Amino acid sequence: MFNRFILNPIFAISISVLVALGPAAVNLRTAGNFAILAQSSVSTVPPSAVVGAVGLSPAASTFLTGWSLTPSPLGTFSISTQCVGSLYAANYASPTPAKLITAVSDMKTAALDAAGRTGPNFLNLGAGNISGLTLAPGLYKWTSALIIPTNVVISGSAIDTWIFQVAGTLTMSNSKRIMLAGGALAHNIVWVVSGAVTVGTSSHFEGILLGSTGITFQTGSSINGRLLAQTAVSLQKTAVVSP
Ligand SMILES: *[C@@H]1O[C@H](CO)[C@@H](O)[C@H](O)[C@H]1NC(C)=O
Numbered sequence: 288m289f290n291r292f293i294l295n296p297i298f299a300i301s302i303s304v305l306v307a308l309g310p311a312a313v314n315l316r317t318a319g320n321f322a323i324l325a326q327s328s329v330s331t332v333p334p335s336a337v338v339g340a341v342g343l344s345p346a347a348s349t350f351l352t353g354w355s356l357t358p359s360p361l362g363t364f365s366i367s368t369q370c371v372g373s374l375y376a377a378n379y380a381s382p383t384p385a386k387l388i389t390a391v392s393d394m395k396t397a398a399l400d401a402a403g404r405t406g407p408n409f410l411n412l413g414a415g416n417i418s419g420l421t422l423a424p425g426l427y428k429w430t431s432a433l434i435i436p437t438n439v440v441i442s443g444s445a446i447d448t449w450i451f452q453v454a455g456t457l458t459m460s461n462s463k464r465i466m467l468a469g470g471a472l473a474h475n476i477v478w479v480v481s482g483a484v485t486v487g488t489s490s491h492f493e494g495i496l497l498g499s500t501g502i503t504f505q506t507g508s509s510i511n512g513r514l515l516a517q518t519a520v521s522l523q524k525t526a527v528v529s530p
Pocket residue numbers: 416417418434436
């Protein structure tokens with residue numbers, strides 16, 4: 288009887304434990320309520336298509352250009368045919384200004400957190416040129432500019448994480464794609480960039496962009512992610528889908 292018990296097949300089942308690979312998540316706090324958040328301007332060359340909220344502070348709504356805004360009755364936000372969501376600027380009615388101040392502060396806190404992570408798994412990978420690479424979960428650090436001149440793949444599970452620290456500009460060529468594999472999700476991918484971010488014409492980007500300066504998406508480009516910039520965001524017929 289005892290032998291039969293210990294030979295029961297239930298003891299042969301192997302348990303596989305799902306372990307997340309990559310750095311601890313970056314907490315966006317209320318900045319995570321925005322698809323686009325900027326401090327000096329958010330411009331669009333129509334038609335762009337944004338799914339998510341747009342926020343601008345401390346600049347006023349005059350620096351939300353190209354949107355053909357329609358103000359809400361109470362003046363707390365505007366709408367645009369180019370945005371499935373609301374647009375907010377620092378000169379709108381209360382409580383919008385205070386909420387934007389908090390969101391911008393949260394954006395800066397998140398950027399400091401992401402940029403401050405130490406002990407990179409990959410240092411200056413590809414000497415700042417990640418042409419053709421497949422990027423496993425981890426902390427990546429480049430001490431100067433980064434270029435994406437071809438398609439690249441970000442590969443990992445739905446719980447894995449990536450932080451890409453770029454101490455310079457980030458430039459993606461025209462008609463290239465960041466592709467996700469293995470279940471990887473845009474909201475687990477953070478790019479923290481000290482210089483200007485430029486995504487070329489008809490290219491596709493994935494992840495949360497935390498820019499110390501401006502972020503420009505050229506004609507016909509797209510992103511699954513967020514554009515959180517400490518100066519300006521410029522869209523040119525760009526599709527933005529927040530995760
Ligand atoms: C980037 O790397 C690829 C592959 O090694 C190479 O063909 C290309 O010339 C490099 N681009 C630049 C601008 O260095």
